Amino acid sequence: MSDETILKVRNLSVDFPIQKSVVHAVRDVSFDLKRGETLCVVGESGSGKSVTARAILQLVAKPGAITGGQILLDTGSGEVDIVKLGSRGLAIREVRGRRIAMIFQEPMTSLSPVHTIGHQIVETILLHEKISKEEARKRAAALLGRVRIPEPEKALDRYSFEFSGGMRQRAMIAMALSCNPEILIADEPTTALDVTTQAEILSLIRELQRDRGMAVLFITHDMGVVAQIADRVMVMFRGEKVEEAGVFDLFERPQQAYTRALLGSVLKLETPAPRPPRPVAEKPIAKIENLELHFPLNAGFMGRPTNYLKAIDGVSLTINQGETVGVVGESGSGKTTLGRTLLRVYDPTGGQVMYWPSNGEPVDIATLNKAGMKSLYGEVRMVFQDPHSSLNPRMTIYQTISEPLRTNTDMTERQMMDRVSELLSRVGLPPDIGDRYPHAFSGGQRQRISIARAVAVRPRLIIADEPTSALDVSLRHQVLDLMRDLQTEYGLSYLFISHDISVIRYFCDRVAVMKNGKIVEVGDVVQICERPQHEYTQNLIGAVPRPDPRLRADAPQ
Amino acid sequence: MLIFILKRVAGMIPAMFAISILAFTVIQLPPGDYVSTYAAQIAQTGEAVDSAVLANLRERYGLGENVAVQYFKWIGGIARGDFGQSFEWNQPVTELVWGRMGMTALISFLTLITMWAVSLPIGIISAVRQYSVIDYLTTTFAFLATAVPEFLVAIVLLYISTMWFGVSVGGLFSPAFENAPFSLAKVLDFLQHAWIPILVIGLGSTAALTRIMRANLLDELHKPYVEAARAKGLPEGRLVLTYPVRVALNPFISTIGWVLPALISGELIVSTVLNLPTAGPLLLQALKSQDMYLAGAFILLTGGLVLIGTLISDILLAISDPRIRLS
Numbered sequence: 001m002s003d004e005t006i007l008k009v010r011n012l013s014v015d016f017p018i019q020k021s022v023v024h025a026v027r028d029v030s031f032d033l034k035r036g037e038t039l040c041v042v043g044e045s046g047s048g049k050s051v052t053a054r055a056i057l058q059l060v061a062k063p064g065a066i067t068g069g070q071i072l073l074d075t076g077s078g079e080v081d082i083v084k085l086g087s088r089g090l091a092i093r094e095v096r097g098r099r100i101a102m103i104f105q106e107p108m109t110s111l112s113p114v115h116t117i118g119h120q121i122v123e124t125i126l127l128h129e130k131i132s133k134e135e136a137r138k139r140a141a142a143l144l145g146r147v148r149i150p151e152p153e154k155a156l157d158r159y160s161f162e163f164s165g166g167m168r169q170r171a172m173i174a175m176a177l178s179c180n181p182e183i184l185i186a187d188e189p190t191t192a193l194d195v196t197t198q199a200e201i202l203s204l205i206r207e208l209q210r211d212r213g214m215a216v217l218f219i220t221h222d223m224g225v226v227a228q229i230a231d232r233v234m235v236m237f238r239g240e241k242v243e244e245a246g247v248f249d250l251f252e253r254p255q256q257a258y259t260r261a262l263l264g265s266v267l268k269l270e271t272p273a274p275r276p277p278r279p280v281a282e283k284p285i286a287k288i289e290n291l292e293l294h295f296p297l298n299a300g301f302m303g304r305p306t307n308y309l310k311a312i313d314g315v316s317l318t319i320n321q322g323e324t325v326g327v328v329g330e331s332g333s334g335k336t337t338l339g340r341t342l343l344r345v346y347d348p349t350g351g352q353v354m355y356w357p358s359n360g361e362p363v364d365i366a367t368l369n370k371a372g373m374k375s376l377y378g379e380v381r382m383v384f385q386d387p388h389s390s391l392n393p394r395m396t397i398y399q400t401i402s403e404p405l406r407t408n409t410d411m412t413e414r415q416m417m418d419r420v421s422e423l424l425s426r427v428g429l430p431p432d433i434g435d436r437y438p439h440a441f442s443g444g445q446r447q448r449i450s451i452a453r454a455v456a457v458r459p460r461l462i463i464a465d466e467p468t469s470a471l472d473v474s475l476r477h478q479v480l481d482l483m484r485d486l487q488t489e490y491g492l493s494y495l496f497i498s499h500d501i502s503v504i505r506y507f508c509d510r511v512a513v514m515k516n517g518k519i520v521e522v523g524d525v526v527q528i529c530e531r532p533q534h535e536y537t538q539n540l541i542g543a544v545p546r547p548d549p550r551l552r553a554d555a556p557q
Numbered sequence: 558m559l560i561f562i563l564k565r566v567a568g569m570i571p572a573m574f575a576i577s578i579l580a581f582t583v584i585q586l587p588p589g590d591y592v593s594t595y596a597a598q599i600a601q602t603g604e605a606v607d608s609a610v611l612a613n614l615r616e617r618y619g620l621g622e623n624v625a626v627q628y629f630k631w632i633g634g635i636a637r638g639d640f641g642q643s644f645e646w647n648q649p650v651t652e653l654v655w656g657r658m659g660m661t662a663l664i665s666f667l668t669l670i671t672m673w674a675v676s677l678p679i680g681i682i683s684a685v686r687q688y689s690v691i692d693y694l695t696t697t698f699a700f701l702a703t704a705v706p707e708f709l710v711a712i713v714l715l716y717i718s719t720m721w722f723g724v725s726v727g728g729l730f731s732p733a734f735e736n737a738p739f740s741l742a743k744v745l746d747f748l749q750h751a752w753i754p755i756l757v758i759g760l761g762s763t764a765a766l767t768r769i770m771r772a773n774l775l776d777e778l779h780k781p782y783v784e785a786a787r788a789k790g791l792p793e794g795r796l797v798l799t800y801p802v803r804v805a806l807n808p809f810i811s812t813i814g815w816v817l818p819a820l821i822s823g824e825l826i827v828s829t830v831l832n833l834p835t836a837g838p839l840l841l842q843a844l845k846s847q848d849m850y851l852a853g854a855f856i857l858l859t860g861g862l863v864l865i866g867t868l869i870s871d872i873l874l875a876i877s878d879p880r881i882r883l884s
Contacts, residue, residue, distance in 0.1 A: 097789035
C-alpha cells in the first residue's frame with residue numbers, strides 16, 4: 001500500500017436549512033484517503049456519514065449545501081478542489097464515475113427499472129471515454145463476468161428486476177468500476193442484503209480493490225463489517241468526526257467515550273444475556289405440527305393449480321411456556337410468513353398449530369373460527385419490524401396502546417388510562433405522553449410503544465418479527481433487555497423472528513434455522529451458534545461478520 | 558408481446574358486450590318510447606292523433622315486444638353491420654353515424670395529442686423547477702383551467718371572437734367547404750376552425766395531466782436510481798429525460814383510459830355549444846326524441862372508442878415499460 005494521499009477532505013461542513021433553523025449535518029470534518037486503502041466511516045443513523053460521502057461527489061440533496069471546507073482530489077497533475085467545482089457542469093461530471101465512482105445501499109432501486117443492465121453500463125463508459133459502442137459493450141460484458149454474474153453476454157440485455165438483490169449489487173459494482181475509477185465510495189452497499197450475500201459482496205469489493213489499487217471509502221453502521229474490511233476507521237457522531245484510527249487500534253484501544261460505547265453495545269450482543277432459570281418440566285404453550293402454507297403459482301385451467309410456492313413446507317416447532325424461541329433465516333426463507341400464519345394473517349393449507357390457552361382446552365389455531373381467533377388475540381400478540389409504519393400516525397399514543405384493551409377486555413376508560421400510563425413507564429417512557437402522536441418519537445421510542453401495545457392485554461405469547469432490525473445498534477440491546485424484563489415479569493413466551501444471528505444469540509433460548517420454508521435445524525442457541533450441524537447453518541453463521549478484526553484472514557498476529 | 562396484445566383484445570369482447578347491454582338499458586330507461594314522444598309532438602301542434610296509426614308504428618318498429626327480444630334483434634343487426642333505422646330521420650342509422658363518429662374520433666385524437674404535447678413539457682419543467690416562478694404560474698393556471706367548466710370557456714371564446722374580431726367560430730368548416738370534396742384547402746379550413754374545440758375540450762384535461770406529470774416526476778426525481786445515474790456523470794438534462802421521465806411516463810400513458818371518456822363527454826357539451834358536426838349534438842337530439850337505435854349506436858360506438866383507446870394505452874405501456882412486458 002502506498003502512502004500517497006489521493007483525497008484530502010479539510011474542514012468540510014454541510015448544512016440543511018429546515019424551515020427556520022439549520023441542521024448541521026456535517027461539521028468541520030477532515031480526513032485523508034490514501035491510494036489502495038479502505039477507510040470505513042462508521043456511525044449511527046443521523047451521524048452524517050452518508051452526507052459526507054455524497055458531498056465528495058457534489059451529490060448532497062437540496063436544500064442541503066456544502067457551506068465550508070475543501071475536498072482536494074489529486075488528479076496526477078495537481079490538486080482539484082471539488083467544492084469549487086459546483087454541482088453542475090463538465091468539471092464535476094468528469095470526476096463523477098470517471099475518477100470517483102459510487103455504489104449505493106438499495107440495490108433494488110439504484111438501477112433504473114426501464115433500462116437494461118447493459119444499457120446503463122455502456123452509457124457510463126461512453127460518457128467518459130471515446131470508444132465505439134461495440135467496444136463499450138464488450139467491456140461491460142467483461143465487467144459483469146468479473147463480478148461473477150453468470151452468462152454476462154445475456155445479462156447485458158436483461159433488466160434489473162430480473163436479478164436478485166445480490167446480483168443487482170454486483171451489476172451496480174460493475175457499473176461503478178466501468179471507467180476504472182481511482183476512488184470507490186460505497187454507501188452501506190451490503191446493508192440490504194442477506195449475510196451470505198453480504199460476505200460475497202464484501203470479498204468481491206476487497207478483491208477488486210487489490211486488483212486495481214483503488215481507494216475505497218466504505219460507509220457502514222455495522223462494526224462487524226468494519227472489522228472485516230477496514231484498514232482505517234473514522235467514527236462519526238452527530239455530524240462530527242469523533243475518532244480516526246487504524247482498525248486494530250480502534251477495536252483494541254478506542255480513545256473516545258462514544259467509540260467505547262458503540263463498541264460496547266456491539267460486543268454486548270456477542271455474548272448471550274443472562275437468562276432466567278428454566279423450569280425442569282417444560283409445558284408447551286404452542287405446538288406447530290407439519291404446518292404448510294402453499295400459494296398457487298398458476299391459476300390452473302379448469303381445476304387445480306399445478307405449481308405451488310411452498311412458503312411454509314411442513315414446519316414443526318414447539319414453544320414452551322416462558323421460553324424464547326428464535327427463528328432465523330435469510331430473506332425468502334419463510335420466517336416472517338411463519339409468524340403471520342400463527343396469527344392467521346394467512347390461512348394455512350395443511351398441518352396444525354395447537355395452542356394451550358390460560359384456561360380451557362387446547363385449540364388448533366390452524367382451523368379456529370373467527371370468534372375463537374378473537375379471544376386468542378387477547379393472549380397472542382405481535383410486534384413488528386418497522387416502528388415507523390407499524391404505528392398509525394393519526395392515532396395518539398394513548399389510542400394506540402389502549403386499542404387492544406378496548407377490543408379484548410371490558411375495562412373502563414379510567415382503568416385503561418391507568419394501565420396505559422403504567423405501561424408507558426414500564427417500557428421506559430414518560431407516562432404523560434399519551435396525547436402525543438407517533439411522529440414525535442424516535443425509532444427506539446416507537447418500538448417501545450409497540451411493545452407496550454403488545455403487552456397491554458397481558459398476553460402469554462408474543463410473536464416478534466425482527467423487532468430490532470430497524471434500530472441502531474446502541475438501541476438494540478436496550479429493546480431486547482426490555483423484552484427480557486417483561487418476560488420475567490409477565491411470564492411471557494416469545495417467538496422471535498430475525499435474520500440477525502447476534503441478536504438471536506443474545507436473546508433466545510432455542511433457535512430454529514429456516515430455509516426455503518423448511519426448518520433445517522433446531523436446537524439450543526449456544527449449540528446452534530457454536531457447533532452448527534447442518535451445512536446451511538454453518539454457512540449462515542460463518543458469513544456473519546464478527547466485530548473483531550483479529551479474526552480476519554489477513555490480520556497480523 | 559403478441560400474446561399480450563391478443564389477451565388484451567380478447568378481454569375487450571366481454572367488455573364490449575357489457576357496454577352494449579348498458580347502452581340498451583340506458584336508452585330503454587325513460588318512460589315511453591319514440592312513438593309516444595312522436596304522439597306528444599303531434600299533439601303539441603294541435604292535430605288529432607289516430608291511435609290506430611300509433612299502434613301501427615309500434616308494430617312496425619317492434620316496440621311492443623319483450624325487451625330481451627328487442628335487444629337481440631338490435632345486437633344481431635349490429636353484428637351484421639346494420640344499426641337499424643333512425644325513427645326521426647327516417648334513414649339507416651349507419652348513414653347518419655359514421656361521418657359524425659369520424660369527426661368525434663378525429664377531434665378527440667387531435668385533442669389528446671395536443672394535450673400530451675402541452676402537458677408533458679410543462680409538467681416536467683414545473684417538477685424539475687419545483688417552487689419556482691414557472692411552477693407557481695403553471696400551478697395557478699392549471700387549477701383555474703380545471704375549475705372552469707368547458708362550455709363556459711366555449712361561450713366566452715365565441716363571444717370574444719364574434720364581438721371583438723367579427724369571426725364566426727362555430728362549426729368545423731366554413732360554409733364554402735361544408736360539402737366540398739377533400740382537398741388541401743379544406744384541411745387548412747378545418748384546422749382554422751378546429752383549434753377552438755380542441756382548446757376548449759382539452760383545457761381541463763391538459764391542466765389535470767400537467768399536475769399528474771408533475772406529481773409523478775416529483776416522486777421519481779429523488780429515487781436512488783436517479784442519484785446513481787447522476788453519480789456516474791450524466792449531464793442533468795439528459796439524466797432527467799432518460800431516467801425519471803421515462804419511468805414517470807407510465808402513469809401518464811395509462812391516463813388515456815380516463816382522459817378519453819372525459820374528452821368524449823366534454824365534447825358532447827362543447828359541440829352543442831359550438832355547433833360542431835360531431836356525434837355529440839346528434840346523440841343529444843336522439844336521446845331527447847327517444848330515437849333509440851340512433852342513440853344506442855352512438856353510445857355503443859363511443860364505448861368502443863374508449864375501449865380502443867385503453868387498448869392503445871396498454872400497448873404503449875407495454876412498449877415503454879419492460880416490467881409490464883415481461884411479467
